[in-house]
Amino acid sequence: MAPPGASPVFIDANILIYSTFAASPLYGIARARLREFEFESRFEIADDHAEVTALLMELVRTHKVRGKQIHDANIAATMCCHNIRYLLTNNPIDFLRYESGIAVLPLCA
8 A cells, every 4th residue: 555645654663763774674675665755855753742642642542552552552643633644664453443543554565
C-alpha cells in the first residue's frame, strides 16, 4: 500500500533507527522506503500538545492500553491530531487496534 499523492506519512522510530545503522539487516529497505516518501526534503515534526494528550487518554481508555503499548497509542493520537493518515512501521500488528483512524504501511511487504 502506498499513500495517495503527497499525503503525509508518519515515520515510526524503528524505521529511522534501521536507516541510520548500516549493519542493520533492514538498512537498505528502510533507506529505500524513506526515499519513496522524499523524507529528507519534506521532514516536519508533529508536535505533542494538549489535544494529542486528550486523544491519547481516550485511546488508552477505549482500547485498554497497558504498559509499552502507550507509545503506539501516542503515535496514533499524534497522527490523528495532525491529520496524518499513514504510518510507516516495521510493527504493523501493534497498530491494528487504531485502524479506524490510521492506515499502516509495513516496512516489508
